[in-house]
Amino acid sequence: MKIAIIGAGPAGSNCAYWAAKEGHDVYLFEKEKVLANKPCGEAIFGEAFNFTPIKPNESKWALNYIYRAEIYFENDLLLETETKPLDGYIVNKRAFLEEIVEEAKAQGAKYFREAFVDEKSFDLVIDAGGYTSTFARRKGLSYDGFKFSPALRGYGKTDKIRDDTLYFQVYDFGYAWIFPYGENFCNFGIGGHVNSRDVLLNHLFKFLKLFDVEVSSKIEGAPFPSNGPLSELTIGNIRVVGDTAGMVMPISGEGIRFALYAGSICFKENYEKLFQAKYGEKLRTGKKILDLWLHMTLEDIKELIRTVDPSVLAKVFIEGEKPNALEGIKLLRRPKLFSKTIKSLYLS
Ligand SMILES: Cc1cc2nc3c(=O)[nH]c(=O)nc-3n(C[C@H](O)[C@H](O)[C@H](O)COP(=O)(O)OP(=O)(O)OC[C@H]3O[C@@H](n4cnc5c(N)ncnc54)[C@H](O)[C@@H]3O)c2cc1C
Structure with a gap:
């Protein structure tokens, strides 16, 4: 099949690799100059690497192995615990995606640093354009019930956190995080079901203060789909994957694992059935x-x-x-x- 893929995020880049490996004629389009432009916490749980051609051990992009969590409540430590067997990595997402794209190219996928425009000559179009993509929607796919929630993300410096631990502060509307990001750096942010940047920032700064985090980047915002996956993932010869399809765990905002999995199977005949069986129910319970x-x-x-x-x-x-x-x-x-x-x- 001649396949066009919109977007080289986790869903699209992984799809390019697996579809090309199966012998398809793959065209991957990415509109941004750099990959992973969208803000993200960059935490990936171990299971996700079952779906990728590249693995974290000895990679350049896996920054911290994480298997502990500390949960704060009203600025006090409420719980510290190991999360195993649910362990994982904090990654440099840009380097991670660049390496998947290189693997896809090595399998024969063609990569274009430009926006996708014309679907006419393709047998299959994979809409992996993330939360901004409207391609499948414009072709008539139902987005009933699709909903976003806001989140903010920044980077900072601190020597007050462990490099194997995820730090969370919980609220009645969501949570803030601080994740170790290599030596003395952290990825921090906040997300939840409240539509005020000021409220989010106010809570976030109080949490950052606990760990003396010195903010070293802009604090950027992006929404995440928070209502579970769409009920239909296909319209005609178009299939939706990842954020475009609402494949995010509503309670945590985690989406990379589900995007990678959907990317690895979305060009197959029984895509919807496979995805629903593995993650559909989990995301709906979330x-x-x-x-x-x-x-x-x-x-x-x-x-x-x-x-x-x-x-x-x-x-x-x-x-x-x-x-x-x-x-x-x-x-x-x-x-x-x-x-x-x-x-x-x-x-x-
Ligand atoms: C603040 C924040 C923190 C998060 N933290 C985590 C986390 O720690 N762990 C986790 O698992 N998930 C996290 N998520 C969710 C995760 O980032 C997404 O679920 C995941 O990136 C979705 O991957 P995707 O490939 O579907 O879409 P995206 O990563 O959004 O990639 C889509 C790509 O398509 C490109 N594109 C769009 N339109 C076009 C077009 N017309 N032509 C060409 N290219 C196009 C975009 O430029 C982009 O590169 C977070 C989300 C937010 C907002």
């Missing part, structure tokens, strides 16, 4: 968990983090997994929270 979070009080959130086993919390946040009955029972001490949890996660 949406229910997010709805529950947004209906909790700050006290509820604190109680939840204190009560529920940390390994269960990690699975809820990262994998969109419902806590099992035994964990649920622990919430009986707070009957309102217990009934909200049952209603949101098990009865809806």
Whole structure:
């Protein structure tokens, strides 16, 4: 097949590699001069590297191996825990994507540093243009229920964080993060369901102060899709992948793993079935968990983090997994929270 791919983000660049490797005639288009222009936390969980041609060990782009998390609440440490088996890496996303594009070119993919315009001569068009892309939408694909939430990201310097740990501060509208980014540097940001840059910045600066972070970049904003994947991923000979298709875990904002997976399979006949079977349900449950979070009080959130086993919390946040009955029972001490949890996660 002659395949056009719109965008060399995680979804498009990975698609270019796998489609070219399977012998397709691949044309990858990227409108920006540099890759990974969109702000991102650059954290990738280990499972994602099952879908990529390149691996983190001894790579130039894997900056920190991470397997711990510290969770802060109202500027106090509430919980510190290992996240294994849910470990991963903080990466230099630009270097990571550049290497995937090089691998795709080595497989025969043709790469154009220009915006995609004309689909006429292609058998298949993969819309991997990220949150700004409207290509499939303009061709009639339904975007019913598609929703964004805002996030901000910057870089800074600090010698007050460990290089194996993700730092989070949770709020009733979302969370802030500080991730180690090589020697004495960090990637920081905040995201959530509140539409005010000032509110986000205000919370973020308080969190950065805890670790004496000296801001060394502009703080840039970008939205992330927060309502789960679209119900249809195909219209005619066009398929959507990654952010364009809403493939982001609503509760955490993580999207690279799902974009990489979708990119590796989207040119196959049974693409939709494969994606829905592997991640569709997880992302939809992540949406229910997010709805529950947004209906909790700050006290509820604190109680939840204190009560529920940390390994269960990690699975809820990262994998969109419902806590099992035994964990649920622990919430009986707070009957309102217990009934909200049952209603949101098990009865809806
Ligand atoms: C602030 C923030 C922090 C985040 N942190 C994390 C994190 O730590 N871990 C994680 O897993 N996820 C994170 N995410 C989500 C993650 O960044 C995205 O889910 C992921 O990048 C989606 O990949 P993609 O390939 O679908 O789209 P993108 O990464 O957006 O790539 C799309 C590409 O298409 C190009 N393009 C668009 N239109 C055209 C066109 N017409 N022609 C040619 N090219 C075009 C764009 O320039 C871009 O390069 C974060 C998101 C935000 C906003």
